[in-house]
Amino acid sequence: MNSSTALAPEVESILAAARERPGGDTPLEVAPRPFSDALERAETDGRVPVIAEVKPTSPTADGTREDDPVELAEAMVAGGATAISVLTEPTHFGGSPETLTRVREAVDVPVLRKDFLLREEQLDVVEADLVLVIARFVDNLADLVTAARDRGFQPLVEVHDEAELEAALEADADLIGVNNRDLARLEVDLGTFESVSADVPDDVTLIAESGISTPADVRRMRAAGADALLVGSAIMDHGAEEADVEANTRRLTRSTVEEET
């Protein structure tokens, strides 16, 4: 989808690298773990549905976390995560497809492949339960959503404004993430989810993405209609010498108590 607003240099660099990355040779056939079942289990248990992200680093992170991704993912699940997101982008986020495979073998919750996919064959690099498709970066969104579903993936279509939301709905997306991070300045504003989510039909599963750090943020996004939250930095805590990823996750999945901040 074309957009007139500029991208941050870091994002231009991410896209340049993505254009060069090869795809797989053969279309994958995935037997996915249904995200809707995982959401239902969380709600039944009284856990806020959180997709916790294994994100070793990023252009906006305070540093790089070198911990074993499998141990991180297991700690996130122990903290109540509904699903795990794994960055597979190697150049700017320290991820890899191999990491995703190891994590998916180790946990029993759905695993999202978080990457910057531009072409259909890039879907065929690694199996996952969900796959991120960023509306802004894809020329034919409907074709990529269909190609992902044909392989068995549950596509999560990411949008940042009303025009991208309209494109996602036209592409028949039923799982939509509203990214609070603006890709022009890389700033986060939780108000983005609040304004864009107002136009989303009820039958769409809606994810609030980026910039969610505190139980108060969780409650704010839930009050605005988020069925689930995608959280990376606040759980990984890149700036800390050691992070208690399990406690960081639990703090958000159990954040229904008003007194907490």
Ligand SMILES: O=C(O)c1ccccc1NCC(=O)[C@H](O)[C@H](O)COP(=O)(O)O
């Ligand atoms: O996280 C970044 O620095 C970033 C920079 C440029 C493009 C994308 C970026 N992040 C991708 C994501 O969508 C986030 O990893 C995800 O939504 C979690 O966000 P957060 O909880 O703020 O780490």
